[in-house]
Amino acid sequence: MDADVAIVGLGAAGSLSAWRLASRGAKVIGFERFKIGHDRGSSHGGTRAIRTAFGSLEYVRLLTQAFPLWRQLEAETRIQLLTLTRGLVIGALQGELVSGVLESARLNGLEHCLLDKVDMERLYPSHRLANGEVGVIEEQAGYLRPERAVGAATARAEELGARIMPMTMVKSVEAGHGYVTIQTDRGPITAAKALITAGPWTLKLLPDLGLPLAVERQVVAWFTVKDPAAFRPERFPIFIHELTGSRFRYGFPTTDGRSVKLAVHHEGTHADPDNIDRDVHEADLAPLRDFLSVHMSGVSDDVVRARVCMYTNAPESRFIVSLPEQLPGVTVLSACSGHGFSVAPVVGELVADLIIEGRRPPAIVRTI
């Protein structure tokens, strides 16, 4: 047997799981078809939001546990990954976003503050609110550095004894006889268990499982700012703004001293990860330009760069951990639905509990 656990795909889910599994003594081998920290999947683009006041008690618990694990990875690798900026949500008081954040913050006793239009103009003048809109600041929020985090988790797993194989394509996963065989373009490997974290490629690798996943094309773009000091992380928290019709735009403080990253949440087209349109077109940027012309000050519509990324959506935006009967010993993890990055180390820990100790994850991480 070559390993205790073979991991297929080293994006956020695979690399953070590799770190948690290797930390707990498992002999891990990890495969990645591209180089570590590449920009062809779902774990690139410079920044990822991490918040706390989001959904139910169970989900808030996952998010709360994520912060110390990110700090632990920083301490073990001496690489800075998490910047706290506080989080700002903007929208109508009764809207899905603001009412959801207020409810989650109140129920879970999270520090937050409701700001009216006048407060917002004074404190966060880069945002322009429509009449009837409010802002909510939550204390425990910020951003992560995705490429760095994937690199750090993979390198740390390697230090802890994992064997990492970049530029290695897994062609199939076969199970039976008490072990799993991974066929790669460099030959076969056997392992006691396998963890499939292939993100948007999961359906292609395991087409027969009928997993309820759908891949969606997403575009992020960096727009130049007139006064970079006003958009520094200390002054400009990560934000999400709900527009009418449950449309969401979000953004980050500047990380390059000249631009801010803005994006649309969902509203993307269905995509095939092998044939996705990776070019960014005027039509992709139009909703962001419309947004900043109406709802922001000090951001020009000059695009410095833009990237295509993919969401792998599960029903109700859930996390899916699947133990397919057809593939004994194989765990499939879909940690995405557009919000899988921030909790990746916690989900990695839950997967380690499951693979090493047979302990089932909580209901929020649904097992199907």
Ligand SMILES: Cc1cc2nc3c(=O)[nH]c(=O)nc-3n(C[C@H](O)[C@H](O)[C@H](O)COP(=O)(O)OP(=O)(O)OC[C@H]3O[C@@H](n4cnc5c(N)ncnc54)[C@H](O)[C@@H]3O)c2cc1C
């Ligand atoms: C634009 C955008 C913004 C986002 N914003 C946030 C956010 O603010 N906060 C948040 O928490 N989450 C956010 N997310 C979601 C989050 O980034 C994803 O949930 C997470 O990165 C998914 O990681 P993954 O490892 O499942 O997938 P991926 O990162 O796609 O990793 C899968 C890996 O598997 C490899 N692979 C696939 N098939 C094979 C094979 N056959 N052989 C070998 N290797 C293979 C791929 O090359 C890839 O590296 C965002 C996502 C996008 C696209």
